[in-house]
Amino acid sequence: VEFDLDRRDHEVWYNASGNMLKKELEITEAELPQVVRSIIKSKYAGYRVDDVEMVWKNKVKTYEVELEKGQDEKHIIFDEKGKVIKKEKKKTKAEEGIDKVKEQIFKVVDSLIDEDMEILGIGAGSPGIIKDEAIVIFSPNIPFREFNLKEIMEKRYNKRFVLGNDVNIGTYGEWKESGKKDSQNAIGIFVGTGVGGAIIIDRKLYTGKGGAGEIGHMVVNPEGAFCGCHGKGCLEAYSSKTGIQKEIIEQIKKGRKTVLKEYLEEDGAVIKSSSLEKAYEDKDELCVEVID
Numbered sequence: 680v681e682f683d684l685d686r687r688d689h690e691v692w693y694n695a696s697g698n699m700l701k702k703e704l705e706i707t708e709a710e711l712p713q714v715v716r717s718i719i720k721s722k723y724a725g726y727r728v729d730d731v732e733m734v735w736k737n738k739v740k741t742y743e744v745e746l747e748k749g750q751d752e753k754h755i756i757f758d759e760k761g762k763v764i765k766k767e768k769k770k771t772k773a774e775e776g777i778d779k780v781k782e783q784i785f786k787v788v789d790s791l792i793d794e795d796m797e798i799l800g801i802g803a804g805s806p807g808i809i810k811d812e813a814i815v816i817f818s819p820n821i822p823f824r825e826f827n828l829k830e831i832m833e834k835r836y837n838k839r840f841v842l843g844n845d846v847n848i849g850t851y852g853e854w855k856e857s858g859k860k861d862s863q864n865a866i867g868i869f870v871g872t873g874v875g876g877a878i879i880i881d882r883k884l885y886t887g888k889g890g891a892g893e894i895g896h897m898v899v900n901p902e903g904a905f906c907g908c909h910g911k912g913c914l915e916a917y918s919s920k921t922g923i924q925k926e927i928i929e930q931i932k933k934g935r936k937t938v939l940k941e942y943l944e945e946d947g948a949v950i951k952s953s954s955l956e957k958a959y960e961d962k963d964e965l966c967v968e969v970i971d
Contacts, residue, residue: 701736715757804845808889819907846875874915937965
């Protein structure tokens with residue numbers, strides 16, 4: 680049903696039983712929540728707000744905003760407070776091979792999509808060297824080699840897909856939303872399965888040919904431990920959770936006693952960060968030795 684009220688366009692969708700499915704109301708830019716207006720001003724500087732609608736669907740209120748800058752148009756959906764509506768987390772299970780990794784990716788995306796949800800696009804971050812927002816050239820800890828994730832995702836979901844390096848995306852997002860946007864330059868360092876880095880110069884990500892900022896693969900010991908990138912002595916081989924776990928397992932094989940052996944059996948292929956933290960706080964000798 681479409682009608683005018685107070686010179687505003689209203690549209691309401693009902694199912695055959697008379698239950699309301701969705702309602703849309705045309706509003707002005709000034710009626711957008713302050714947080715949404717702030718995001719548009721900072722993230723989409725130079726764009727003009729062309730159209731705004733307030734939408735109620737599944738008891739959730741969102742704002743659909745159309746932006747224009749020359750021939751460039753964007754259609755963006757915000758919730759009232761900029762909060763994440765839904766999220767999911769699963770292990771990659773990289774040790775089981777590429778097919779298992781793909782299966783895990785599909786499970787995550789499938790769990791986030793509701794049947795009546797309108798999806799405009801899908802974005803993802805992956806560790807490794809990324810080319811053309813589509814292909815993972817190489818990833819040290821996941822079996823991606825010249826892996827066209829964009830092609831696979833767009834074939835399965837029939838939606839636009841954009842890929843970036845995970846630490847680049849995380850650093851840029853943190854810089855944009857942390858209130859530190861007055862800073863022209865920034866560096867991000869993420870320590871986890873690997874050691875990743877990202878560089879912002881003059882308010883723009885500096886990616887070089889895809890590997891700029893990868894501090895985890897700076898060589899700190901030319902004759903040192905082997906790294907997942909097939910190099911030797913990388914920072915990541917010592918400081919990442921993967922490097923720490925590798926050394927712990929080697930010491931366990933040599934007969935060293937540690938509570939981490941029990942945690943490894945409980946956690947599976949990868950020791951959880953919480954398990955490492957607990958062992959360290961409990962002053963487990965091997966854990967403290969390897970981490971320090």
